[in-house]
Amino acid sequence: MNKIIKVSVFFLAMFTAFWPQAYAEKHDQSKEVNIVATKVGDGLYMLAGQGGNIGVSVGEDGVFMIDDQFAPLTEKIKAAIKKLSDKPIRFMINTHWHFDHTGGNENLGKEGVVIVAHDNVRERMSKDGFIKAFNKKVPASPKIGLPIITFEDSIKFHLNNHEIKVLHQSHAHTDGDSIVLFKSANVIHTGDIFFNKMYPFMDASSEGAVNGMIRSVEMIMNLSDDQTVIIPGHGPLANKKDLQVFHTMLTTVTKRMQKLINKGKTLEQIVAMKPNADFDKDWGNGFLNPDAFVNVLYSVMPENK
Numbered sequence: 190m191n192k193i194i195k196v197s198v199f200f201l202a203m204f205t206a207f208w209p210q211a212y213a214e215k216h217d218q219s220k221e222v223n224i225v226a227t228k229v230g231d232g233l234y235m236l237a238g239q240g241g242n243i244g245v246s247v248g249e250d251g252v253f254m255i256d257d258q259f260a261p262l263t264e265k266i267k268a269a270i271k272k273l274s275d276k277p278i279r280f281m282i283n284t285h286w287h288f289d290h291t292g293g294n295e296n297l298g299k300e301g302v303v304i305v306a307h308d309n310v311r312e313r314m315s316k317d318g319f320i321k322a323f324n325k326k327v328p329a330s331p332k333i334g335l336p337i338i339t340f341e342d343s344i345k346f347h348l349n350n351h352e353i354k355v356l357h358q359s360h361a362h363t364d365g366d367s368i369v370l371f372k373s374a375n376v377i378h379t380g381d382i383f384f385n386k387m388y389p390f391m392d393a394s395s396e397g398a399v400n401g402m403i404r405s406v407e408m409i410m411n412l413s414d415d416q417t418v419i420i421p422g423h424g425p426l427a428n429k430k431d432l433q434v435f436h437t438m439l440t441t442v443t444k445r446m447q448k449l450i451n452k453g454k455t456l457e458q459i460v461a462m463k464p465n466a467d468f469d470k471d472w473g474n475g476f477l478n479p480d481a482f483v484n485v486l487y488s489v490m491p492e493n494k
C-alpha cells in the first residue's frame with residue numbers, strides 16, 4: 190500500500206510539473222482561436238480549432254457533428270458550419286467524455302441538437318468526475334448537455350447519402366470511446382484513440398489502457414486502405430500510413446515499458462532513463478512532453494490498472 194501511495198504522489202508531482210498549463214487555459218481564450226475547415230470527402234469536413242478535432246457531415250438532411258470542443262467556441266464553430274451549410278445541426282456525437290470534446294454540449298443541447306454517445310459517456314458526464322493524471326475535477330454536466338441517445342456496442346445513422354457507423358472501443362483512451370465510419374466516403378474519425386504526430390494521452394481514471402488503445406488502432410488499420418482519410422482526435426489530418434507510424438511508436442514504447450517493469454524499475458527510475466529518447470523529437474512536442482508521456486504510459490500498463 191505504501192508503494193502505491195508513493196507512486197501516486199510521484200505521478201501527480203511529475204504531471205503537475207509537465208502538464209502544459211497553457212493548454213489547460215486556452216479554452217478560455219476563445220477570441221484567439223480560429224476554426225479552420227478542411228474538406229475530407231463528399232459533404233464531409235474536419236474542423237480544427239482548440240481541443241479535439243470536429244467532424245462534420247453536411248447535406249440535404251442537415252448537419253451531423255462529431256464532438257464540439259469547448260463551450261466558449263460554440264458560436265465560432267457554428268459560424269464555420271454555416272459557411273458549409275444553411276441546414277440546422279441535427280445530431281452531435283461525442284467520441285468520449287473529456288471536456289475538450291464535450292464542452293459545447295450544453296450550448297448545443299439548448300438549441301435542440303440531439304446528443305448521442307456511448308453508455309459510459311453519459312454515465313461519466315452525469316456525475317462529478319476526476320482526471321487523476323491532471324489532478325483535475327470535472328463537474329457533472331447539466332442535464333441539457335447530456336447525451337439523450339446512448340448505445341452499448343454500435344449505432345448507425347443514415348444521413349446526407351452516407352451510412353454513418355459508430356463503433357464503441359472498450360478500454361482504449363477511456364472506457365467510452367467511439368470511432369465514426371463514413372464507409373462510402375472512406376473517411377474515419379478516430380476520436381482520441383489516435384493522436385497524430387504527438388504522444389497520446391490514455392486516461393487511467395476513466396479505465397483507459399494501452400493494450401486496448403493498441404487493439405483499437407489495429408482495428409482501424411484493418412478498416413482502412415491507402416485512400417482512407419483519417420480524422421484524428423488531435424493533430425493534423427491523416428492517412429493509413431500515419432496511423433501505422435503511430436502504431437509502431439505505441440507498440441514499441443509499450444514493449445520497452447513492460448521490460449523495465451519486469452526488471453523491477455520504479456517510475457522514478459524509468460522517467461530518469463529517458464526510455465523513448467529516439468521518439469521524443471518527433472512525438473514529444475504536442476499534448477504531452479516526453480516525461481509526462483512516460484508517466485501516462487506507466488499508469489495504463491496492465492500491472493498498474
